Amino acid sequence: MLHYTCKRIALALLVAITVSFLSFMLVRVSGDPAYALAGENATAKEIAFVREKYGLDRPIMVQYLDWALKALHGDLGQSPYFRENVSAIIGHRLKVTMTLGASALLFALTLSIPLGVLAAIRPNTWIDRVALGISVLGQAMPSFWFGLILILFFGVTLRWFPVSGSSSWRHFVLPTIALGYYATPAFMRLTRSGMMDVLSSDYIRTARAKGLLSGSVLFKHALRNAIIPVVSVVAVQLGFMLGGSVVIESVFAVNGFGLLAYESIARADLPMVQAIVLILSLIYVLLTLFADVLNALLDPRIRVA
Numbered sequence: 001m002l003h004y005t006c007k008r009i010a011l012a013l014l015v016a017i018t019v020s021f022l023s024f025m026l027v028r029v030s031g032d033p034a035y036a037l038a039g040e041n042a043t044a045k046e047i048a049f050v051r052e053k054y055g056l057d058r059p060i061m062v063q064y065l066d067w068a069l070k071a072l073h074g075d076l077g078q079s080p081y082f083r084e085n086v087s088a089i090i091g092h093r094l095k096v097t098m099t100l101g102a103s104a105l106l107f108a109l110t111l112s113i114p115l116g117v118l119a120a121i122r123p124n125t126w127i128d129r130v131a132l133g134i135s136v137l138g139q140a141m142p143s144f145w146f147g148l149i150l151i152l153f154f155g156v157t158l159r160w161f162p163v164s165g166s167s168s169w170r171h172f173v174l175p176t177i178a179l180g181y182y183a184t185p186a187f188m189r190l191t192r193s194g195m196m197d198v199l200s201s202d203y204i205r206t207a208r209a210k211g212l213l214s215g216s217v218l219f220k221h222a223l224r225n226a227i228i229p230v231v232s233v234v235a236v237q238l239g240f241m242l243g244g245s246v247v248i249e250s251v252f253a254v255n256g257f258g259l260l261a262y263e264s265i266a267r268a269d270l271p272m273v274q275a276i277v278l279i280l281s282l283i284y285v286l287l288t289l290f291a292d293v294l295n296a297l298l299d300p301r302i303r304v305a
Helices: 002-029 033-038 044-053 060-072 086-121 126-140 143-157 170-199 202-209 214-226 228-243 246-251 257-266 270-298 300-304
Strands: none
Touching (some): 086 228, 086 246, 086 257, 086 270, 126 170, 143 246, 170 228, 170 246
């Protein structure tokens, strides 16, 4: 297990270095950073001043190494729009989005795994059809539209929850449901198909023939193996929730990381955009590493594959 974990960590570090270089280069190839920072009406003299101020007149590899070394020490530069340190702004906004993403993931798993298990042990019944219907509806319905429906019904009509802001747990209820429901179909279908495959395997029939309790067979033997594909998808979905929460955060006016990304792109805040791309990419890498290690713990065959 230690050897497998070290290999995955080394691969993750290699991917992180590659991602940092690509995120740095993509901002450069999208246009002249000095022109974007100076503004559309800037003169040639002002653009030259910005280029010298931010070190954009140096060789590209020198710029990357300087930026990467500063990033390792937590210095992601200064935001020209917010006029604050990028790291401080991102640290505050990321906490909000992490709270929203973790809540949405917990909601999706709480809804999808029991539904997937029930659909698998009662195939072709009304339970199975209801579960599949919920799955299809969640995949077909746009998240922003579902968010607006939640606002109209629970916020405007019933007045149970606030419809904007992020100052208390009540503000996270509606965006959590809207963001988490979109991830529910993938988890539910994987759980259902995995449980159906496992329940028809020989070792499950053997466990039942030995007289083990149904609950023990279902949760201790079947669900542990059926849940392995779900673990991998959880890492991807959480990364998607963090990176793709801009729509939900805009609908509910949640002052998080996704809304920050939208504001930074709209205002050509390149240091902020570059830092956001880097951090989101590193989150994906870390989540994938965590999923690989957890899968290896659940299934020892993965360690020797």
